[in-house]
Amino acid sequence: MESNFVDYVKILCRSGKGGRGSAHMHRAKYQPNGGPDGGNGGRGGHVYLRGNHNFWTLLHLRYERHVFAGNGGNGGDCCSTGAQGEDKYIEVPLGTVAYNGDTGEYICDVVQDGQEVMLLKGGRGGKGNKEFATAINKAPRYAQPGEPMQEMNVILQLKLLADVGLVGFPNAGKSTLLSCISSAKPKIANYPFTTLEPSLGIVPYIDGKSFVMADIPGIIEGASEGRGIGLRFLRHIERNSLLLFLIECDAESIKGSYEILLNELRQFNAEILDKRRILAVTKCDLIDDELIEMLRHDLPEDVPTVFISAPTQQGIVELKNVIWHELNSESNKIAGTIGSDNDSLVHRNMDLRTLNADFAGWDDDISDDNAEREDLDFAAADDVIYIE
Numbered sequence: 001m002e003s004n005f006v007d008y009v010k011i012l013c014r015s016g017k018g019g020r021g022s023a024h025m026h027r028a029k030y031q032p033n034g035g036p037d038g039g040n041g042g043r044g045g046h047v048y049l050r051g052n053h054n055f056w057t058l059l060h061l062r063y064e065r066h067v068f069a070g071n072g073g074n075g076g077d078c079c080s081t082g083a084q085g086e087d088k089y090i091e092v093p094l095g096t097v098a099y100n101g102d103t104g105e106y107i108c109d110v111v112q113d114g115q116e117v118m119l120l121k122g123g124r125g126g127k128g129n130k131e132f133a134t135a136i137n138k139a140p141r142y143a144q145p146g147e148p149m150q151e152m153n154v155i156l157q158l159k160l161l162a163d164v165g166l167v168g169f170p171n172a173g174k175s176t177l178l179s180c181i182s183s184a185k186p187k188i189a190n191y192p193f194t195t196l197e198p199s200l201g202i203v204p205y206i207d208g209k210s211f212v213m214a215d216i217p218g219i220i221e222g223a224s225e226g227r228g229i230g231l232r233f234l235r236h237i238e239r240n241s242l243l244l245f246l247i248e249c250d251a252e253s254i255k256g257s258y259e260i261l262l263n264e265l266r267q268f269n270a271e272i273l274d275k276r277r278i279l280a281v282t283k284c285d286l287i288d289d290e291l292i293e294m295l296r297h298d299l300p301e302d303v304p305t306v307f308i309s310a311p312t313q314q315g316i317v318e319l320k321n322v323i324w325h326e327l328n329s330e331s332n333k334i335a336g337t338i339g340s341d342n343d344s345l346v347h348r349n350m351d352l353r354t355l356n357a358d359f360a361g362w363d364d365d366i367s368d369d370n371a372e373r374e375d376l377d378f379a380a381a382d383d384v385i386y387i388e
Helices: 174-181 232-237 254-268 270-274 289-298 316-327 330-334 352-358
Strands: 008-014 047-051 066-068 088-092 096-100 106-110 116-120 151-158 164-168 199-204 210-215 242-248 276-282 305-307
Touching: 008 088, 008 116, 047 096, 047 106, 066 088, 088 151, 106 116, 116 151, 164 174, 164 232, 164 254, 174 199, 174 210, 174 276, 174 316, 210 316, 242 254, 242 316, 254 270, 254 276, 254 289, 276 316, 289 305, 305 316
Parallel strands: 008 066, 047 088, 164 210, 164 242, 242 276, 276 305
Antiparallel strands: 008 151, 047 116, 096 106, 096 151, 199 210
16 A cells, blocks of 8 residues: 655646737727826736645655746736736645756745745746837837746655654664664564654653654665665654664664664765754663673763663653753754754755656656646737837
């Protein structure tokens, strides 16, 4: 069954054409030479992205492949201005990043509720002949056509907004930890890659405080080369203020496993390594205190480490305290917080090879059925000359 979590869509966006100006000459009883009275054309509709905190995924856009704004109305007689084209708003969850679907170029980032970003600008309406009347040329018989529409394939990616991101190998206990300290109910089973999509959980803390934790599918050595699920879901921890590494206590080398995870993150985006990090050694209910002391000699030196067991709640209180302290440390605040104006997240352009592979199964059935054809029935066509 197809998942309802959609974090990656490609849509065709098209702004509206500007309406053409009118070259109408005024005709009325007792006014045989009424002069030009052609109105201006209306502008075409714009296409906007708008942040909406009521959405959590891009599911509502999965099958809305075409977003076309309205065309501007043509100018009329008696200096009547054409109607403006209808603007189109694409509602997206917070944390959505837009890229050009043809070049992979980064366009914009939506992180605040109600934030509006113009993707495509509608064409300007053409001027009517009234605008060209002068003391020398009192009866111009020409008008401007409207500007053409703009069209672009847009890729929307969702990067979850969370305070803490979980990083670890498959079956390291990430989903178990999230289910034990929050109300989230991720799938838990005794086989690799149980988690196939990211999960969010709100972790309560003392005095009514809380923080948001994000669980992503496990990564393995060589994920940057396409092994396992690859690195597709790592974009969901790019915005996290803190990374929580989870490594099993029975790993061959805790320090070596930690370095492997760091290397995979470095291959994906080296800037992720600038984030604060915490290491949690999981499943410690399987070992005694003597083994825990032995494991302390195989730990990274520059990372706070906590030994935990989610089912027995061993070390969970200490882990929450360490996470809260790191989240609120002055050095972490300076680096930029989620949704702030000084967000330090830098978005790279997409690799076209990856882009084409991701959408290889998508049909290029772009239809012009919804696009209005320009009306060619001009008033006084024999006497009208359209100029740019």
